[in-house]
Amino acid sequence: MNCGSFAEMSQIQHHIPEHVLAAYASGNLPFEFSLVVAAHVSMCLECRASLEAHQAIGGQLLESIPDMGISDGLKSDVMALLDAPEKAAPVYSRSGIYPGPIMEALKGAQPKWKALGGGVRQSILSHEPTGSVRLLHIPPGMAVPDHGHNGLELTLVLQGSFSDEAGSFGPGDVEVADDDVEHTPIAGDGLPCICLAATDAPLRFRSFLPRMLQPLFRI
Numbered sequence: 588m589n590c591g592s593f594a595e596m597s598q599i600q601h602h603i604p605e606h607v608l609a610a611y612a613s614g615n616l617p618f619e620f621s622l623v624v625a626a627h628v629s630m631c632l633e634c635r636a637s638l639e640a641h642q643a644i645g646g647q648l649l650e651s652i653p654d655m656g657i658s659d660g661l662k663s664d665v666m667a668l669l670d671a672p673e674k675a676a677p678v679y680s681r682s683g684i685y686p687g688p689i690m691e692a693l694k695g696a697q698p699k700w701k702a703l704g705g706g707v708r709q710s711i712l713s714h715e716p717t718g719s720v721r722l723l724h725i726p727p728g729m730a731v732p733d734h735g736h737n738g739l740e741l742t743l744v745l746q747g748s749f750s751d752e753a754g755s756f757g758p759g760d761v762e763v764a765d766d767d768v769e770h771t772p773i774a775g776d777g778l779p780c781i782c783l784a785a786t787d788a789p790l791r792f793r794s795f796l797p798r799m800l801q802p803l804f805r806i
Contacts, residue, residue: 599631599759607741607763608634612641619713619720619785623741623761625688626783629681630759684745684758684781689722698722703804705729714805718787721806725749725774725782735769738788745783748775 603611603624610616611624628635679690682697689712698710706726713720725731727747741761748757751770756762764770769791774780790806 598757599633601754601756601760601762602631603627603634603637603741603761604763605637608638609641612638617718617787619715619718619787620739620741622688622692622712622720623743623783623785626686626745627743627759627761629686629688686745689745689783692720698724700724707731709804709806711805718785719805720783720785723780723782723784725772725780727774727776727779730771730773733769733771733793735791735793736764736766736786736788737791738766738786740764740784740786740790742772742785743783745781747778747780749773749780749782750775 607616607620607624611621616624624638628638677691677695679687679695681687682690685693685698692712700708700710700722702708706729708724710722710724711719712722722745725747731749741763742756743761744756744758746758748755749772750756751762751772753762753764753768753770755775757775786806
């Protein structure tokens with residue numbers, strides 16, 4: 588796991604909720620949200636410690652489960668798999684503002700940006716019926732159209748900042764928005780705001796034009 592600088596990690600104010608960390612530790616979090624958690628944890632000492640605590644608890648629970656007998660056939664199949672040659676998986680390290688987990692999703696390449704209008708760009712990393720995850724590049728001072736949510740959205744800031752009704756978010760911060768949240772994120776001054784955003788349902792836009800373009804942009 589690749590870490591951001593200590594200065595970056597020490598400035599993080601908005602973290603992954605405990606129940607989301609617990610779901611990630613148990614393997615019950617969809618890929619889209621898992622990517623946001625993995626990227627944040629690689630930048631945040633506090634959430635990394637919490638995650639390790641959840642994993643330790645999970646290990647203790649597994650050890651407390653009574654042993655179960657297995658068939659000879661199943662044992663043979665498992666041993667055969669263990670003996671099979673293993674292909675080494677590529678290891679991706681941090682590249683610029685992108686933590687290792689994001690570089691893995693990008694397969695080591697740089698994002699392929701597509702314009703959304705107004706200088707805003709996106710690079711979709713995954714888009715499935717169960718959810719989507721994308722990188723967003725928002726120019727300084729630009730506002731994302733006012734919207735609500737039909738499910739959960741996790742947004743991790745990688746560069747720059749944005750602010751909305753919930754506060755201000757800088758590098759390493761995660762905003763958690765559910766179907767009770769309606770907001771208008773605005774990118775801060777300075778560097779463009781680059782975020783990793785995961786959703787499990789389409790956004791709910793107020794304005795007609797964003798709603799009309801929504802299927803095209805897959806948001």
